[in-house]
Amino acid sequence: MKVIKIEKSQWSQGLDNLRDAFRLFGPVIEKGFYDYRELAAGQAPDLSFQNTRLSPKSLVFPQSETMLNYSLDPADPERNIMKEAPKDYAPRAVIGLRPCDAKAMVLVKMNFDTEEYQDPYWLNLYNATTFVGLACDAPCGTCFCTSAGCGPYHEEGLDVLLTDRDDHYLAKALTDKGAQLLEKAGWTQAADADTIIEKAKQAAEAKVTSKIETDGLRAADTMALYNAGFWDDVAFACINCGTCTFSCPTCWCFDIQDEAYRTKGVRMRNWDSCMFPIFTVHTTGHNPRDTKTQRVRQRFMHKLKYFVDKYDQGIMCVGCGRCVRQCPVNIDIRKVSALMNALSVQARCAV
């Protein structure tokens, strides 16, 4: 894998070269918080961030997205027939994605790209995007990526991995897409830097001291975890605000709604949350998860057990720490996982 040295003096020009071929996205600070935005002409991504407040999932999975449109005009012979909404999948590049968020996209892709069905909205945006990651040399105190299947220098889901070396970046091209991006930018100076990167990686990983305990979850008996006695305690403080699902890079549940006005309408999808009380309510009024404890249990069981059972690819969490920092009542997925893990040691799968 090629490593390129990008002098910081070349950075701006390179980005301008990229703008000819890509719509650029990157972290920018807005009202005190970093989030991913489309970069205006001449605007550079602000890479002095630790991580964004919200995950970058909206780059491939917008919060509201029109899927189909239709005419309701009684005079239109094509009325009531759904058509695909026009989309723009011109190439785009995200500059400054953290490795945890990139890994999260790989996990979410397992949901939207299956053998039987492919979600064209998610996949077309994902395939049109080149992901340029920025390794973390100063992880947050709430990051626990190294025990959640990734790490500050993790490469899964990235096309290029940048590491900041003060007056220059080292850029590792991880895929053809990534190599092409570096070429387009004009960043072509090769560097022999594998050892430097490896050292920086180990130093960064050592700084991630927070851990999530999951080693017993895979073999655990699902129904024993489901029926555990601690869920009421775990759920007690929860207010079902949905902040965790909103900021989480591996949460992807959505709602589909038709919105129409006079003679035209759209069918759109919007982010939804299993935390919301009416997420599962039937037309009859029956609600399989009508208590808060059931909803909270569902979220943690899905992230830490059902996903593990279904795909055997580890937990559906990348340790980004956003839910830990932002939950208004301090419910901590690391603590819940420890409770589940402790129980699982006693309750091995009977089958």
Add this chain to the structure above:
Amino acid sequence: MENPYLPYPVRIDDIVVESEDRNLKTFKFVFLNPDEEAKFAYKAGQFAELSIAGVGEIPIGIASSPVEKGFIKFTINKAGLVTSHLHNMKVGDIMGVRGPLGNWYPWETLEGKNILIVGGGFAFTTLRSSIIYLLDPANRKKFKNITVVYGARSPGMLLYKDELIAWEKRDDIDMHITVDGTSDPSWKYNVGFVPPITEQKAPQGDADSYAIVCGPPIMIKFTQPVLEKLGYDHDHIILSLENRMKCGIGMCGRCGIGRELVCKDGPVFTLAQINRTPREY
């Protein structure tokens, strides 16, 4: 890339009011594009998302049978926003269908076996699809004895009455029609809830026998012990679940029960599978 969210346009070809309270109607749809009918090739037990532009979608079991060509049928209970809108539509109106979705009754496993079908109320729709499939001359010889117990609250609430009467007269299917109660003196079939009628009429379970059960939760709750008493193993009892759905293709996350999604890993499950799954449906 195919777009699994895009419905096939269909035209309402016929509407039959099934129940005396007029809350149940069977809609017959014809595809506007004939090649889409071929793409919609389905098996008995599957469902589809019925789509009304500007209103929404509903997941409904397919009532027509794969051996019936040129149309598809669904029986819909008027219960909420989309179903009410659909009930007010007319022959000739256009709407959409997405599918076929979900898994189906395990027809390959059932070949060479005795089949007991127990249905209640308007959950009978995919069972109609199944019975017509089984009785089709091309298929009947592949299966052994077929017994059906189907009940509704009253004679006026039974679905597909003409077909039920015709099946009752045949000798290649053992059909037991029942109602919870009736004051109709001309009623010549059974009177009694589905579970006790099943206990009286259904054959014993054994290694060669399977039961397909589809009905309201209360019926399933009381039918299960009857089937156990008759000797049907939990992995020989086949159920079809319902849950709130949106995408129908296993992506929006709404219909999940444990690691399974009702729309994709189901809706057909064996009782053995359901016993190992959280009861969140």
